[in-house]
Amino acid sequence: MKQSLVILLLFFTFTVLSQNSEKAIKLIDAETNLPVADATVFVSKTKQTLLSNEEGAVTFVLNGVSNLQITHSSYVAVTIRSTTLKERVNVIYLKSSVTDLDEIIVTKQHPQKILKDLVENSTKRLTVPARLKVYSREFFKKNGDYSYYNDGLMNFQLFGNDKNFKSNILVEQNRSYGVVNEDITSDVLGYNLNDIMENYYNFKYLNPVLESKAKKEYDFIIKGYSANADYNLMLITPLDNAKGLLDDFKIIYDRKKKIIIEVSSSVSPTALSGVKDKTAVGSKNIYKSLFKTIYRVDNSNYYLVSSKEEIGFERIDKDKKTDIEVRNYFVTTNFSNHNFTYKDSEVFKDKTLYNKKNVILTDYWNVSGLTATEEEQAIILKMEDKVN
Numbered sequence: 001m002k003q004s005l006v007i008l009l010l011f012f013t014f015t016v017l018s019q020n021s022e023k024a025i026k027l028i029d030a031e032t033n034l035p036v037a038d039a040t041v042f043v044s045k046t047k048q049t050l051l052s053n054e055e056g057a058v059t060f061v062l063n064g065v066s067n068l069q070i071t072h073s074s075y076v077a078v079t080i081r082s083t084t085l086k087e088r089v090n091v092i093y094l095k096s097s098v099t100d101l102d103e104i105i106v107t108k109q110h111p112q113k114i115l116k117d118l119v120e121n122s123t124k125r126l127t128v129p130a131r132l133k134v135y136s137r138e139f140f141k142k143n144g145d146y147s148y149y150n151d152g153l154m155n156f157q158l159f160g161n162d163k164n165f166k167s168n169i170l171v172e173q174n175r176s177y178g179v180v181n182e183d184i185t186s187d188v189l190g191y192n193l194n195d196i197m198e199n200y201y202n203f204k205y206l207n208p209v210l211e212s213k214a215k216k217e218y219d220f221i222i223k224g225y226s227a228n229a230d231y232n233l234m235l236i237t238p239l240d241n242a243k244g245l246l247d248d249f250k251i252i253y254d255r256k257k258k259i260i261i262e263v264s265s266s267v268s269p270t271a272l273s274g275v276k277d278k279t280a281v282g283s284k285n286i287y288k289s290l291f292k293t294i295y296r297v298d299n300s301n302y303y304l305v306s307s308k309e310e311i312g313f314e315r316i317d318k319d320k321k322t323d324i325e326v327r328n329y330f331v332t333t334n335f336s337n338h339n340f341t342y343k344d345s346e347v348f349k350d351k352t353l354y355n356k357k358n359v360i361l362t363d364y365w366n367v368s369g370l371t372a373t374e375e376e377q378a379i380i381l382k383m384e385d386k387v388n
Contacts, residue, residue: 022061024057025057025059037056040070040296043066049296049331073252103223111234111236112210115206119206125259127302129337131155133153133154141326150177151365154169154193156168156197159339176356208247219237221236231255236251265289267288281316293307306332311326333369
């Protein structure tokens with residue numbers, strides 16, 4: 001009897017462990033064989049959202065069987081069954097839809113007016129109240145060396161309305177490695193968590209191209225996709241005679257639902273070459289600036305999926321120049337349109353995770369939606385070893 005019970009327990013344990021297994025996917029462009037970054041992988045069973053990294057890699061733990069919905073604004077959507085993932089690393093090829101980009105679409109309204117309507121409608125359509133479980137990751141480099149890293153798993157409770165979005169933050173777990181010298185103020189450490197969601201939900205980063213003077217500074221073009229008739233692409237680029245450090249913008253939107261799906265911007269090398277370096281003490285000469293946000297429509301819900309920001313600049317100090325680079329990511333791993341219960345004393349009110357003491361309860365970074373690349377893993381381990 002005892003022997004049978006032991007065998008039964010061993011069988012049960014083996015069954016549970018075999019069901020709760022780690023899956024690994026690598027997303028590859030079918031034509032170029034290059035990795036596909038920023039693809040969204042939605043696990044139907046757990047409602048978890050994952051994002052492919054720069055190597056096209058996605059890893060996650062799944063208990064049981066589920067459909068996986070793989071989407072990217074530049075690729076044809078694919079749905080696969082988790083039971084087909086039998087290799088250690090499962091390669092999935094995605095077919096590009098960008099090659100099917102149509103000619104320029106001529107509209108009665110100026111594209112800027114269309115964009116203003118998109119922002120207004122998208123702001124109203126974003127699901128609030130809502131709860132976003134978010135994984136954040138940030139790298140800080142000074143004078144060519146990585147000197148600081150942090151990541152964290154947080155819950156953002158969104159409330160208010162489209163005119164006045166608000167959010168409260170509860171930090172579940174976090175870790176920080178490395179040292180930032182006293183001459184680096186907290187305002188350059190990436191995200192200001194106090195207003196980050198309000199900015200994303202109000203599309204504040206599009207303000208430069210929504211101003212009336214933008215028509216004289218930018219060229220607005222709308223194109224369509226043959227592979228996806230629902231989506232249009234709006235390209236906004238600085239005119240040759242425009243002055244200052246102006247970004248190139250790319251906005252992908254659902255033309256039927258009139259909502260924004262993706263926004264990206266960057267400062268082009270041409271714009272950088274046309275700007276004279278500043279020499280005053282305290283000024284910053286930007287040499288790299290990238291930004292990207294992705295939004296998801298899931299039935300009646302519409303919410304932020306991810307954001308990525310990179311900035312590099314040379315700061316002019318009194319007797320030296322300091323080179324600073326910051327790279328950070330946001331990934332919404334789980335979404336809920338329900339409120340959660342918490343006390344005001346539990347709300348995180350600082351601007352960044354920089355000064356927060358490490359709270360590590362699990363290896364949350366391995367299952368939080370964004371797999372670190374080999375380069376990033378090496379950086380994190382190096383700084384972790386210095387602390388230990």
